[in-house]
Amino acid sequence: MNLALNDTVCMEKYLELFAEKYPDDLHIIQLDNRPLHQSLNMSIPENIIFLFQPPYSPELNPIERLWLEIKRKLKWEIFENLEQLRKR
Known part of the structure; x- marks a missing residue:
């Protein structure tokens, strides 16, 4: 398993567990503009929104x-x- 895929699998699992622990809340997760964060092809729970920082x-x-x-x-x-x- 390559590193990017491993990161994606770990992030998906984290988001899933986090969303299940706090199912009644909306969560905004701030991410930098690292290309890996932008290109992730993963499922994101409905109660989580990614907010990307502006570049630089x-x-x-x-x-x-x-x-x-x-x-x-x-x-x-x-x-x-x-x-x-x-x-x-």
Whole structure:
């Protein structure tokens, strides 16, 4: 099974379980514009709607700011192991 298909199968199962757990609510799931998210050929439960972010809008995805900060702080550093990284 290729990676994209595996991601699709996992996402479908997650959505199915989530929709079943909260059947009386409408759920909006925000996704970035990753090509994989746009090309997914999967069944989506009726109580779930995908909302895609506009292209090139990292400000709408807070984790992107965190990654930028981590990269800035760790730039040019080499760690021998995970423990060194944790201490940093």
